[in-house]
Amino acid sequence: MNQVQPAAKNNHQGFPDYLGYQAERLIPVARIILSLSLVYLIGFLFIDYFRYPALFEQILLLRVLAALPLLLLLRLIHRQHNHRFIPLWFLSLGLLSFVFFLALNLLVPEKKDIVVLVPVFYVLAVMAMAPLFTTGMLLVFFLVGFLIYYWCGYFFIADHQLVGRVFPHMTAIIVFTVISVIKIKQSAEEHYQLAKNLHWQSHHDPLTGALNRTGMFAWLKEHGLFTSKTFEPVSLAMLDLDHFKRINDEYGHDVGDLVIKQSAQLIERNLSQSSRLARFGGEEFLLVLLEGSDGENLRCANQILQHFREWLFKTEDGSVFGVTASIGFVNHRQPNSFTESLKEADDLLYQAKAQGRDQLQDGHRR
Numbered sequence: 001m002n003q004v005q006p007a008a009k010n011n012h013q014g015f016p017d018y019l020g021y022q023a024e025r026l027i028p029v030a031r032i033i034l035s036l037s038l039v040y041l042i043g044f045l046f047i048d049y050f051r052y053p054a055l056f057e058q059i060l061l062l063r064v065l066a067a068l069p070l071l072l073l074l075r076l077i078h079r080q081h082n083h084r085f086i087p088l089w090f091l092s093l094g095l096l097s098f099v100f101f102l103a104l105n106l107l108v109p110e111k112k113d114i115v116v117l118v119p120v121f122y123v124l125a126v127m128a129m130a131p132l133f134t135t136g137m138l139l140v141f142f143l144v145g146f147l148i149y150y151w152c153g154y155f156f157i158a159d160h161q162l163v164g165r166v167f168p169h170m171t172a173i174i175v176f177t178v179i180s181v182i183k184i185k186q187s188a189e190e191h192y193q194l195a196k197n198l199h200w201q202s203h204h205d206p207l208t209g210a211l212n213r214t215g216m217f218a219w220l221k222e223h224g225l226f227t228s229k230t231f232e233p234v235s236l237a238m239l240d241l242d243h244f245k246r247i248n249d250e251y252g253h254d255v256g257d258l259v260i261k262q263s264a265q266l267i268e269r270n271l272s273q274s275s276r277l278a279r280f281g282g283e284e285f286l287l288v289l290l291e292g293s294d295g296e297n298l299r300c301a302n303q304i305l306q307h308f309r310e311w312l313f314k315t316e317d318g319s320v321f322g323v324t325a326s327i328g329f330v331n332h333r334q335p336n337s338f339t340e341s342l343k344e345a346d347d348l349l350y351q352a353k354a355q356g357r358d359q360l361q362d363g364h365r366r
């Protein structure tokens with residue numbers, strides 16, 4: 001038996017994987033990188049403190065100074081309008097820096113010489129970022145970065161060898177990576193949310209929150225309904241409010257909107273989690289009924305009509321009025337396609353209208 005999953009109503013149900021796939025996978029990776037980076041930073045603070053207690057403040061200053069050019073780089077990039085590729089640049093730069101640092105540590109035992117290679121990293125970083133900068137900005141970044149890091153560092157720290165021993169550049173890279181990863185995470189979350197919202201808007205009717213035509217077709221496809229493998233009794237009910245034009249004419253369009261909205265709520269209240277409602281036109285709704293059996297589907301549709309008869313709509317100025325509805329009802333049967341069953345339900349609806357409205361026309365009782 002084809003089991004239809006209960007569908008949560010008015011949520012992002014049916015949101016396709018591919019839209020959020022990358023963003024969803026990036027978020028936990030970002031969390032891991034952030035945790036490792038923070039452990040590294042805190043760990044180094046402890047090591048500095050115990051290894052060079054007398055020089056701790058100087059080393060801290062050196063680490064901060066080393067971080068400044070990269071932070072400046074981040075700031076400049078952030079100002080650029082083309083944000084689309086920035087997370088990718090940051091991620092690759094951060095990862096490359098880690099690899100660069102690890103390789104140097106393994107290959108070169110005497111770290112004080114390694115500091116000579118730092119400019120190489122800067123040049124590479126600038127080259128990598130070059131497409132995002134104008135030549136002027138590139139030059140400014142380049143000069144300011146070197147000035148801050150070397151001139152200030154050497155000016156404030158008497159022991160030049162220290163620069164090589166504590167390798168402050170790695171701290172800078174870590175800070176850079178932390179900020180980059182935070183940005184990647186934010187960007188991934190924003191993209192995911194945006195994609196979700198867009199998907200929701202394209203599949204739902206904004207007035208009632210019910211599925212629209214596209215949404216209903218997607219839902220049917222997702223649940224494999226109306227295929228040769230559908231064994232669950234499924235019925236279609238095409239419902240249209242009676243004389244709706246009169247409501248608009250008498251009470252105004254806003255009240256008309258309110259009636260459509262409340263009608264959708266009234267219908268939803270009568271449906272189980274398996275069935276689904278879509279707004280197909282102005283005051284026309286399609287109900288795909290999966291209440292368990294043909295009999296239950298019919299009972300549900302009749303119950304909705306009865307609730308319309310009993311329900312009183314209220315306007316803000318205190319007017320009270322009732323609205324009836326008409327339904328064309330059909331039990332879907334193989335080898336009919338969905339479109340054929342839908343057409344049948346539509347024809348039955350017009351019969352219900354022609355025969356006086358406020359009634360259900362059941363295709364199987366004719």
Ligand SMILES: Nc1nc2c(ncn2[C@@H]2O[C@H](COP(=O)(O)OP(=O)(O)OP(=O)(O)O)[C@@H](O)[C@H]2O)c(=O)[nH]1
Nearest residue numbers: 240241242243244245246248253256257282283353
């Ligand atoms: N307020 C409001 N009115 C709408 C909306 N969409 C369609 N309408 C109106 O709904 C009315 C539908 O009128 P008709 O198709 O003639 O149907 P009816 O008056 O309900 O009559 P029957 O269906 O024959 O019972 C039109 O006046 C449309 O302008 C909407 O979103 N909001």
